[in-house]
Amino acid sequence: MRFGVNYTPARGWFHHWLDFDLDDVRADLDSVAALGLDHIRVFPLWPLFQPNRTMIRPRAVEQLVSLVDAAGERGLDVNVDGLQGHLSSFDFVPSWTTTWHRRNLFTDPDVVDAQARLLTGLAAALAERPNFLGMTVGNEFNQFSGPPHPDPDRIRPAQAGRWLRRMLAACEEGAPGRTHLHASYDAAFHDGEHPFTPAHSARLGAMTAVHSWVFNGTAQRHGPDGAAEHLAAYLVELSKAWADDPARPVWLQETGAPAPHVPPGRAAAFTEATVRNALDCPGLWGITWWCSHDVDRALADFPELEYGLGLLTNDRELKPAGEVFARLAREHRSDGPTSPPPPPAPRRTALVLDAGDVEEAPGRAVSAPGGAFFEAWMRVASGGGRPAVVLAQRAGDAAHLAARGIAEVVAVGEAG
Incomplete structure (x- = not known):
């Protein structure tokens, strides 16, 4: 079990790449390592690393490598998000994709080629670093593909799949x-019109990433307790319902406690x-909290909830949530003073989800907050149950159920 944080620099947020100061980075990483965590996820801003379609700035890549090396000196592994992309309500896209040069981020051949070059270049620069975990293609890059984005680059699921395969291949090349x-x-899991699908998430790449935010309607409907506290596990x-490999690991790559919802x-x-x-979910690879440090309130125009999400203040002082997360990390470390708890047992009962066609899941809105499936799963979980999820197409597949340790399937109408 891995415990880490999404690294948000205490000085200047992600604009720190403009005035990169390795001493500031080291101080931040010292405060992260002091929590007993084992990894960070970092975010190079796309326009700063690739300001022109045919130019990847060597100095920017050197700074990223120095950050990864500084993390390694403190016992921290690093995952690198390649295309930023989108962070905390702000879009970071290079000028060669906008206004007079406006072209689709997912289908324009020149843009896609440039994205692939950047991912290959960043991966290659880090390939020999022992603490480099690998690349994430980008942070929630799917938000560019449809509503509620104000200027989406519209595509269909097949195009999203082709783009993802190309980007992942570029990372592997490097x-x-x-x-x-x-x-x-x-x-991707809740909107039947969205071109990025659950099958993409659960079948492409080395593991499945999920991002859990209770402001998605969960806290608005249920408050900060009960369902909100189960959302990440949900x-x-x-x-897992869409994974072809029953043993495919899942990374809870983002979760946090956003005020005022919490x-x-x-x-x-x-x-x-x-x-x-x-932690009661079998097959969980790790938990990466959003985020390491609060956003400095001297920086303007963030949504209010973004300022206070850190485990540490932007003065690097530990917050109560940080104390809890650090304690839980210590409890589950295999190299700690006591043996970690045993892995969770399989979830023996699964609720049946009917989202339509397996590849495109046009009916996946039933799994969103307020949907019949979501509400049924939460009733069971909040009542002390440990429900899994199985697609309707697999509910009668004895081999699939056995591979996942599922002994009983229950229809939504029978759950309570």
Whole structure:
């Protein structure tokens, strides 16, 4: 079990790449390592690393390598998100894809070629670093492909699949054998019109990434307790329904305690409940909290909830949620003073999800907050059950059920 954080620099947020200061980075990483965590996820801003379609800035790549090396000196492994892309409500796309040069981020041949070159270049620069885990294609890059983005690059699921395969192949070309994956925000699992699908998430790349945010309608409907505390575990289990490999690992790559949906006074309790519920999911690779450090309030125009998501303040002081996360990490470390808890037992009962066609899942809205499947799963989980999820197409497949340790399937109407 891996415990880490999404690294948000304490000084200047991700704009720190403009005035990169390795001493500041080292101080940040010291505060992360002091929590007893084992990895970070980092975010090079696309326009700064590739300001022209045929130019990848050597100095920017050198700075990324120095960050990865500094993390390694502190016992931290590193996953690198290649295309930024989108972060905390801001889009970071290079000028050669916008306005007079506007072209589709997913289908224009020149743009796709350039994206692939960047991913290969970053991966190759890090390929020999022992603490380099691998690449994530980009942070929720799927948000560019449809509503609610104000200017989406519209594509169909088949085009999304082709783009993802090309990007993952580019990562593998640069760093063969590393753990390369992609990450979508939860429209991929909940919106039947969205071109990125659950099958893409659960079948492409080395593992499945899920991002759990209770402001997706869960907290609005249920408050900060109950269903909100089970949301991360729900998404982990939901993703498994589409996996062809029953043993495919799932990475809870983002989760956090966003105010006011989770009141600041409840952040520590919410963190504990969310993490413990997720740890009860078999096949979980790790949990990476969003985020390491708060956003400095001297920086303008962030949504209010983004400023206080850190485990540490932007003065690098530990917050109550950080104390909880660090304690849970210590409890589950295999090299800690005590033996970690045993892995969770298989989830023996599965709720049957009918989202339509397996590849495109046009009916996946039933799994969104307020949907019949979501609400049924949450009733079972909040009542102390440990539900898994199985697609309707596989509910009668004895071999599939056995491989996942499922002994009983239950229809949504029978769950309660």
